[in-house]
Every structure is written in structure tokens, then in C-alpha cells.
Amino acid sequence: xxxxxxxxxxxxxxxxxxxxxxxxxxLTKAVIARTKAVDARVKAFNSYDEADALAxxxxxxxxxxxxxxxxxLDGIPVGFKDVISVAGQPLTASSRMLANFVSPYxxxxxRKLKDAGAISWGRLNLDEFAMGSSTENSAFQATCNPWDLSxxxxxxxxxxxxxxxxGEAIATLGSDTGGSIRQPAALCGVxxxxxxxxxxxxxxxxxxxSSLDQIxxxxxxxxxxxxxxxxxxxxxPLDSTSVNRPVPRYSEEMHRIRREKKVFRLGIPKEYFxxxxxxxxxxxxxxxxxxxxxxxxxxxxxxxxxxxxxxxxYYIIATAECSSNLARYDGIRYGHRxxxxxxxxxxxxxxxxxxxxxxxKRRIILGTYVLSSGxxxxxxxxxxxxxxxIRQDFLNAYKDVDAILTPTSPxxxxxxxxxxxxxxxxxxxxxxxxxxxxxxxxxSVPCGFSSGGLPIGLQLIGQPFxxxxxxxxxxxxxxxxxxxxxxxxx
Amino acid sequence: MKYEAVIGLEVHVQIKTHSKIFARVGAGYGHEPNTxxxxxVLALPGTLPVMNKAALDAVIKAGLMLGCEIAxxxxxxxxxxxxxxxxxxxxxxxYDQPICVGxxxxxxxxxxxxxxxxEHKRIPLTRxxxxxxxxxxxxxxxxxxxxxNRAGTPLMEIVSEPAMHTAExxxxxxxxxxxxxxxxxxxxCDMEKGQLRCDANxxxxxxxxxxxxxxxxxxxxxxxxxVRDGIAYEIRRxxxxxxSGGIIVQExxxxxxxxxxxxxxxxxEMAHDYRYFPDPDLMPVKVDEAWKARLKAECPELPxxxxxxFIEAYQxxxxxxxxxxxxxxxxxxxxxxxxxxxxxxxxxxxxxxxxLREIGASKASLEVSRVRPAHxxxxxxxxxxxxxxxxAAREVFIEMFAxxxxxxxxxxxxxxxxAPADAGELEQWCREAIAANPKSLSxxxxxxxSAINGFKGFxxxxxxxxxxxxxxxxxxxxxxxxxM
Numbered sequence: 001x002x003x004x005x006x007x008x009x010x011x012x013x014x015x016x017x018x019x020x021x022x023x024x025x026x027l028t029k030a031v032i033a034r035t036k037a038v039d040a041r042v043k044a045f046n047s048y049d050e051a052d053a054l055a056x057x058x059x060x061x062x063x064x065x066x067x068x069x070x071x072x073l074d075g076i077p078v079g080f081k082d083v084i085s086v087a088g089q090p091l092t093a094s095s096r097m098l099a100n101f102v103s104p105y106x107x108x109x110x111r112k113l114k115d116a117g118a119i120s121w122g123r124l125n126l127d128e129f130a131m132g133s134s135t136e137n138s139a140f141q142a143t144c145n146p147w148d149l150s151x152x153x154x155x156x157x158x159x160x161x162x163x164x165x166x167g168e169a170i171a172t173l174g175s176d177t178g179g180s181i182r183q184p185a186a187l188c189g190v191x192x193x194x195x196x197x198x199x200x201x202x203x204x205x206x207x208x209x210s211s212l213d214q215i216x217x218x219x220x221x222x223x224x225x226x227x228x229x230x231x232x233x234x235x236x237p238l239d240s241t242s243v244n245r246p247v248p249r250y251s252e253e254m255h256r257i258r259r260e261k262k263v264f265r266l267g268i269p270k271e272y273f274x275x276x277x278x279x280x281x282x283x284x285x286x287x288x289x290x291x292x293x294x295x296x297x298x299x300x301x302x303x304x305x306x307x308x309x310x311x312x313x314y315y316i317i318a319t320a321e322c323s324s325n326l327a328r329y330d331g332i333r334y335g336h337r338x339x340x341x342x343x344x345x346x347x348x349x350x351x352x353x354x355x356x357x358x359x360x361k362r363r364i365i366l367g368t369y370v371l372s373s374g375x376x377x378x379x380x381x382x383x384x385x386x387x388x389x390i391r392q393d394f395l396n397a398y399k400d401v402d403a404i405l406t407p408t409s410p411x412x413x414x415x416x417x418x419x420x421x422x423x424x425x426x427x428x429x430x431x432x433x434x435x436x437x438x439x440x441x442x443x444s445v446p447c448g449f450s451s452g453g454l455p456i457g458l459q460l461i462g463q464p465f466x467x468x469x470x471x472x473x474x475x476x477x478x479x480x481x482x483x484x485x486x487x488x489x490x
Numbered sequence: 491m492k493y494e495a496v497i498g499l500e501v502h503v504q505i506k507t508h509s510k511i512f513a514r515v516g517a518g519y520g521h522e523p524n525t526x527x528x529x530x531v532l533a534l535p536g537t538l539p540v541m542n543k544a545a546l547d548a549v550i551k552a553g554l555m556l557g558c559e560i561a562x563x564x565x566x567x568x569x570x571x572x573x574x575x576x577x578x579x580x581x582x583x584x585y586d587q588p589i590c591v592g593x594x595x596x597x598x599x600x601x602x603x604x605x606x607x608x609e610h611k612r613i614p615l616t617r618x619x620x621x622x623x624x625x626x627x628x629x630x631x632x633x634x635x636x637x638x639n640r641a642g643t644p645l646m647e648i649v650s651e652p653a654m655h656t657a658e659x660x661x662x663x664x665x666x667x668x669x670x671x672x673x674x675x676x677x678x679c680d681m682e683k684g685q686l687r688c689d690a691n692x693x694x695x696x697x698x699x700x701x702x703x704x705x706x707x708x709x710x711x712x713x714x715x716x717v718r719d720g721i722a723y724e725i726r727r728x729x730x731x732x733x734s735g736g737i738i739v740q741e742x743x744x745x746x747x748x749x750x751x752x753x754x755x756x757x758x759e760m761a762h763d764y765r766y767f768p769d770p771d772l773m774p775v776k777v778d779e780a781w782k783a784r785l786k787a788e789c790p791e792l793p794x795x796x797x798x799x800f801i802e803a804y805q806x807x808x809x810x811x812x813x814x815x816x817x818x819x820x821x822x823x824x825x826x827x828x829x830x831x832x833x834x835x836x837x838x839x840x841x842x843x844x845x846l847r848e849i850g851a852s853k854a855s856l857e858v859s860r861v862r863p864a865h866x867x868x869x870x871x872x873x874x875x876x877x878x879x880x881x882a883a884r885e886v887f888i889e890m891f892a893x894x895x896x897x898x899x900x901x902x903x904x905x906x907x908x909a910p911a912d913a914g915e916l917e918q919w920c921r922e923a924i925a926a927n928p929k930s931l932s933x934x935x936x937x938x939x940s941a942i943n944g945f946k947g948f949x950x951x952x953x954x955x956x957x958x959x960x961x962x963x964x965x966x967x968x969x970x971x972x973x974m
């Protein structure tokens with residue numbers, strides 16, 4: 001049975017486009033049709049602009065006809081998490097605060113993807129301002145997991161993961177502050193890559209926690225993730241935290257590393273296999289470890305002793321930064337402005353009270369508290385110190401191993417409404433948070449299904465800026481399995 | 491009881507850069523509202539700051555000019571507070587690691603008379619840090635509008651130690667900072683344009699007491715004279731409060747220069763908690779020795795240093811020097827004219843008295859003046875050589891200011907040159923002068939060289955001014971030194 005166009009990976013579609021078997025317009029129309037057919041149930045999109053996407057597709061076909069195609073991504077519809085700016089399109093962060101905001105400029109990743117010929121397709125739902133792990137915190141709608149619509153897709157980039165899993169885009173972009181790409185990728189059965197902090201420009205990404213946020217791709221295959229990464233990575237003079245170093249062609253580099261048949265040394269952190277890990281997830285990850293062993297990889301136990309402090313440290317640093325980052329949403333220059341306000345202070349209070357949802361408010365209040373005079377040293381400063389220790393844990397482990405292997409999420413997708421306790425929700429990110437705190441690259445690849453048919457994800461954590469090697473290790477696993485060829489029935 | 495005031499100043503200086511401190515859009519004054527903005531300045535969702543290195547250069551240079559230590563790392567912090575003129579509702583500033591530490595500002599207090607140099611003091615600095623300016627609120631009936639043109643202009647804050655004791659000292663301090671910043675090309679320091687702004691921390695204590703009294707912060711001292719008047723008012727207010735048995739409340743007060751009265755803005759309890767923390771969007775910038783050395787080489791001589799040099803090297807009077815040195819361009823102009831003419835005092839007089847008068851009267855500027863140092867030098871030489879008498883020279887000057895012609899050309903065209911006195915006649919007048927001044931003669935013979943001046947007036951009078959002072963001097967010396 002031949003796969004529908006909208007379920008094919010970029011690498012295959014690029015061949016079809018190149019051979020002119022399929023046009024970008026046909027591909028885009030297929031994606032649009034699929035979206036129209038399923039999104040009423042998946043609810044991955046906050047909005048999409050059909051005419052704009054088709055105009056981009058026509059431009060791509062024109063380029064190709066003139067022999068000026070720009071590469072493998074030319075004509076590929078890519079969805080954008082609704083925190084990444086696309087000029088002329090809404091930029092809402094799934095918040096009432098920005099419900100009517102249209103961004104006048106392109107994010108650097110948007111410009112880069114446009115330069116590569118990709119078609120910007122739709123605005124994908126998320127937990128408001130990327131705060132959450134289920135995409136239930138959206139002010140507009142809760143996105144559903146395409147594998148089981150009663151369950152969450154994970155978050156905060158739930159729309160990006162669900163849209164891809166449901167065939168509503170060929171690839172998507174998300175952002176990852178504490179696991180917001182990897183966890184939904186795991187729960188939706190797709191590949192999700194969070195690059196090393198500083199590899200991809202954050203210019204045009206609505207900031208949640210500046211020192212943790214990174215944009216990264218969701219893709220059907222590791223190969224596709226590599227292609228997207230090489231399109232969006234690289235130094236950006238508009239982002240001081242983007243690192244100025246040459247960016248390899250990841251898609252070629254990872255295959256070169258594979259051909260070298262290097263014996264990868266993989267570390268298993270004992271702290272990641274304790275209490276709270278779902279047995280089916282544990283079993284799937286064990287099987288993955290077995291697979292790597294069978295491929296001649298060295299498996300070593302490593303220790304990341306400060307793991308237990310990760311969630312606590314994260315919720316101090318991330319909330320501190322967000323309390324300041326979100327201060328700009330005040331109803332003065334743009335965004336929601338209360339009609340009830342009596343004076344300027346009242347305008348702040350009312351606009352922000354009406355514009356932000358409960359989880360955003362909770363984090364702003366927490367962040368304001370930890371930065372307050374008299375509490376700064378005990379909370380923020382101490383958290384920064386522990387953060388350094390957590391990074392040191394990883395760097396120590398990398399003296400003995402090339403990458404670290406863990407589950408991505410402790411459980412498969414949970415039911416919508418199941419985690420109404422914020423703390424229970426925070427613990428969804430227990431395996432992914434350390435990567436952000438340490439600034440490392442991490443990837444989630446599908447590694448099986450639960451007995452209930454829900455996807456399970458394997459997380460591989462790499463060394464700083466060694467994405468090519470990380471992708472090669474992930475590709476080794478993917479090459480021996482066919483999880484990525486399964487698609488949800490919708 | 492006698493009280494002593496203790497004053498510390500926080501001076502904000504806008505740095506003159508082409509673009510803003512964290513955005514690529516231009517910086518400037520007097521543009522249509524909200525035209526110097528871009529997504530970064532307006533803090534649109536997703537935008538990020540990127541540091542303008544020129545702003546850091548400027549503050550380091552300022553620090554080097556004022557003898558500060560330069561921190562090895564330029565680190566950025568966020569100062570969090572809500573206000574409609576602040577697009578991000580936090581200001582990017584420097585909190586615990588200012589770029590410049592220590593240093594001092596040399597000041598001169600008013601002298602006992604206008605032509606006498608006053609006492610000099612050195613006011614120690616606590617720190618100088620760099621930050622971004624905010625926008626401007628304009629209030630209308632029922633509405634307030636914000637103009638973000640100013641938002642993101644590089645701003646440095648110069649914080650003094652509480653080391654001044656009078657409003658005069660504060661005034662002199664601000665004057666000195668202003669001149670120094672203009673000298674360094676760091677800012678134009680136009681207070682009307684908000685390029686220089688000043689807040690003062692003022693307390694009083696009984697004379698002899700070493701502990702500081704309760705301080706009051708005085709804001710909106712928006713002109714140099716408001717600084718003097720506002721501080722003097724605040725000192726009087728505090729003394730009156732204590733003398734009437736009251737206490738000083740720690741608070742921030744707003745000074746109204748129009749009414750000359752201050753009003754309480756907020757008390758200590760209402761003070762902001764700015765929740766400073768390192769800005770995660772900006773990486774600290776290393777400032778190495780080579781960077782500092784490059785900027786050190788760009789630092790000009792400071793006004794007071796220059797004044798000391800002028801007085802010593804050119805032997806010009808204090809009053810002339812104090813007009814020249816406070817304007818860097820004018821002092822450069824003077825030095826050129828002094829060198830070209832070989833007569834610094836005469837050149838200085840022409841510049842300070844005639845040139846500045848003409849510039850002022852015609853509302854021109856030194857920059858566009860057609861009279862260049864070479865004109866001044868030629869004029870000085872013509873007068874010195876006796877070819878132009880004082881009155882004629884003044885006429886030449888006015889014509890030259892209007893046309894830019896060289897003074898010799900004008901003098902010829904207008905037949906203003908004096909016919910040189912006959913050499914024999916001159917020698918005769920000199921002999922008469924010596925004969926008529928036996929006192930000067932004996933003084934000169936006993937080694938008092940300046941006694942020669944006693945003869946010169948006589949000769950010049952006899953020559954009706956139409957003789958070269960140089961020739962008179964030579965002739966007199968020849969006669970005086972000849973064996974009699």
C-alpha cells in the first residue's frame with residue numbers, strides 16, 4: 001500500500017518534487033485537504049492561511065520549472081508553533097493576550113526556511129506561552145493526540161507534534177524550554193529534536209525562559225530532522241546568544257559518521273529509571289538498549305547525581321525569566337487591553353488579569369517571588385549554582401560516553417484533564433528538563449507502542465554542538481525499526 | 491546648631507551613537523514621534539537585544555577620562571518595573587558589576603574675583619554604568635501618548651560619592667562632567683534635549699558629625715541652574731525642618747524649576763523592588779587590555795589639564811584661558827592661532843574678545859566662521875609689526891569676519907595700513923624716551939628687563955602709534971646696550 005503524500009518524509013517528497021512526479025501545489029493541496037479533514041478532531045492549528053500557502057507553493061513550482069529549486073526543502077509545507085514569528089501571520093502564543101496580534105516580521109528560522117524554499121504552513125497550537133506539558137493550557141482549544149483523541153498530545157508544542165503525526169504538515173517547528181519538543185514528539189510518535197542552546201537563533205521566538213528556550217524540528221524521520229536542523233541552525237547577528245561557529249551539513253555529516261561504523265558508547269543514567277517510570281515505557285527503552293547492544297554499541301551505567309533537583313531548579317529559573325519576559329504584555333503598545341481600566345495601573349492589572357491564563361499567572365507570580373529582594377539569593381542564585389552542577393554532571397558523564405539514553409517521558413499520553421494538579425503536570429518533564437538546564441542537544445525518537453497503542457519515545461542526549469553524532473546514533477536505531485511508518489487512524 | 495549638607499549626584503548622560511544601544515534603528519532628537527522605532531525598540535513578541543559596541547566604547551572612554559577602573563567584563567542586568575514609557579517593562583542596565591568603578595571629577599569653585607582662579611577639588615565617583623533610555627510620555631487632557639523615539643538610546647549613569655557639600659559644588663561638578671563628555675565626543679550634553687539629566691541625594695548633619703543624615707532624593711533637576719537652585723532649596727528645607735524640631739523623612743521629591751519648590755513623590759515604603767537579575771538575552775562582553783589601550787589613546791586632554799598647560803605654556807591670563815578651555819574646538823582653534831602667530835596672548839585676546847563677539851552677534855558658530863586661525867595669526871603679525879593700528883585692526887577684523895579675506899588684503903584694499911615710521915626718526919624718539927626716564931634707565935641697567943616697557947609708551951606716543959612694537963624694542967635695546 002502506498003503511503004499518502006502527507007505521510008511521506010521530506011527525503012522522499014523531495015525526490016518526487018525533483019522528478020516532477022508531484023508539484024508543490026499538489027503536495028500543499030494534499031496537506032490542506034488532510035488538515036481540513038482531520039483538524040476539527042485533532043485541533044492542532046490555531047489558524048492557517050490556505051491562499052498564502054498555495055501562493056508559496058506556486059512560487060516553488062515556478063522556481064523549479066526555471067531550474068532554480070533551492071534544495072530538498074523547496075516546496076515542503078512546514079508548520080510553525082504559534083510562538084515563532086512569520087511576517088503577516090498571527091502570532092498568538094495561544095494566549096488571549098495576543099489573540100489579535102499579527103507579527104510584522106519574520107523570525108530568523110522563518111526567514112531561513114523561506115530562503116530554503118519551504119512553505120510556511122499554519123499556526124500550531126501550544127500551551128499558552130509554551131507553559132505546560134499537554135497543550136490543554138491553550139486559551140483557544142485543547143489539541144488532541146491523533147493516536148487517541150481522548151488523550152493529550154503532550155506539550156507545550158502539542159500542536160506541532162499532533163499536526164505532524166496526523167499528516168497535517170510534512171514537518172513542523174516547535175520550541176523546547178523543558179521538554180516541549182521531545183515530550184510531545186514521544187507522545188505523538190514522531191521525531192523531535194532540541195538543539196544545543198545557541199545553535200539556532202531565538203530571534204522571533206516568543207520568549208518563555210530565555211536561557212532555556214531553543215527552537216527545533218519535528219519530523220517523521222531522523223534524516224528529515226537533520227535536514228530541517230541544517231536549514232535553521234547557525235549564527236544570527238540578531239541573537240547575542242547564538243553561537244558563532246560553522247554549521248555542518250547535518251544530513252551528510254550524520255551519514256558519514258554512520259559509515260565510519262564507530263562503536264558508540266551510550267550511557268544509561270540510573271537516576272532516570274526509578275520511581276514514576278511506567279513499566280511499558282521502561283520495557284520499550286530496555287529493548288532499545290538491547291538493540292544498541294546488538295549493534296555493537298558499548299552500554300555503560302552513568303550517574304547524574306543532581307537529577308533530583310532538576311525540576312525544582314527549572315521552576316525557579318524558568319519562572320524568574322518568564323516573569324520578566326512576559327512583562328511586555330501590558331496592553332499599552334499591542335495585545336489585549338482591558339476596556340474596564342480607570343488609570344494606567346488599573347490598565348496593567350486588568351489587561352494582564354484578562355489576557356493571561358491560570359498557568360501563566362502562576363508562573364509569573366512564582367518568578368516574581370523568587371527574584372524579590374531578600375529571596376533572590378536563596379532561590380534564583382542558588383538555582384543557578386545547582387544548574388551549573390547539573391551541567392557538570394552531564395559533562396562528567398561524557399568523559400566515558402558519547403551520548404546518554406533515557407526514556408523521553410515517564411508515561412505514554414495521558415487522558416485530557418487527568419493532570420489538573422500543576423505539580424503532577426510539572427513531573428511530566430522530569431527526564432527532559434536536565435537537557436535544557438545543561439544546554440545540551442536531545443532528540444526523541446519513537447521506540448514502540450504501549451499495549452493500548454500509544455507511542456513511546458526514546459530520548460538520546462548528546463554533547464554540546466555534536467548534533468551530527470547524536471543524529472547518527474538516533475538514525476542507527478531508526479534504521480533497525482519501522483515505528484515511524486505507522487500512522488494513526490483518523 | 492550649624493548644619494553641613496552632604497550631596498551625591500546621579501547624572502545621566504545620553505551617549506551620542508548613530509544607532510540605539512540594543513537595536514539597529516537610528517538614535518536622535520527632534521524626529522516625528524515613533525519614527526525611530528523597530529520591532530526590537532517596541533519590544534514586539536520574539537525580539538531580542540543585541541549590544542551596540544559603540545555605546546560600550548563611549549562609556550569605557552568616559553571612564554578612562556575620569557580615571558575609573560574598567561571592569562574586565564561588561565555584564566547586563568534587567569531592572570524590572572512597569573511604566574508605559576518602558577517598552578519591555580524592564581530596563582536593561584548594569585546592577586552589581588558596573589563597567590566603570592571609582593574615578594573622580596575635578597571641579598573648580600568660584601574664585602574670589604572673576605579674574606582669579608577658584609579652589610579646585612576632586613569629587614570621587616562611585617561608579618559609571620551603561621543602560622538604555624526609556625521613551626517619553628506626553629500628557630493631554632484625558633489621554634497620555636507615548637513616543638518611543640528616545641527608548642533604547644544609550645545612557646550612562648555617573649554616580650558620585652556623597653562628597654559634595656554645597657549647591658555651588660554640585661553646580662561645578664555638573665559643569666565639569668558636561669565639559670568632559672563634550673570633550674570626549676561622548677555626548678552633546680544638551681540639557682534641554684534631555685542629553686544630560688541629574689538627580690541629587692541630599693542629607694544634612696550637624697557640623698562635625700561623621701554619620702550621614704537621612705537622605706532625600708531630588709528628581710527632575712533639568713537644567714544646570716535648577717540643580718543649583720533645587721539643591722539649595724532642599725538644604726534650606728531640611729535645615730528648617732530640623733530647626734523647627736521636625737525630622738527628615740527618607741523620600742523622593744520632585745523639584746519644580748518654575749516654582750522653585752519641591753514636592754514629595756514617594757516615601758521609602760513605596761520604593762520599588764526592581765528584581766534585578768542577569769539578562770539572559772545578552773552575553774557578558776570581555777573588555778581586554780588592547781581594547782582599553784585603543785580607547786585610552788582616543789582620550790583627549792581634560793579641560794582643567796589644558797587650562798594649566800595654556801596658562802603655563804602660553805602665558806595667557808586666567809580669564810582668557812577659562813573662556814578658551816571649556817570649548818574643545820575653541821581651544822584647538824586658539825592653539826593653532828597661537829602657534830601660527832607666535833603671539834599667544836594677542837591671539838587669545840582677538841579670539842576671546844573679537845571673534846566670540848562677532849560669532850555671538852551673527853548667531854554663527856566657530857565651525858562655520860570664515861575667520862580661521864591663519865587669519866588671526868596674520869592680523870596679530872600686522873599689528874605687532876606696526877602696520878595696523880588697533881582701531882584699524884578692529885575694522886579689518888569685522889570685514890574679515892564678513893568676507894573671509896586675509897587681513898593684509900583687506901588692509902591694502904581699504905588703505906588701512908599705517909606708514910612705517912622713519913628709522914632715523916624712531917631712533918631719535920628712543921633717545922628722547924631714555925633721556926626722559928632716568929628711573930627706568932637705572933632699573934634696566936641693574937638688570938630689570940621689564941623696565942624697558944617704561945620707554946615704549948613714550949616712543950609709541952611720539953610715533954602716534956605708527957611704529958612697529960618689535961622695531962621699537964630692537965632700537966631701544968640697541969641704544970640701551972650700547973656703551974654710553
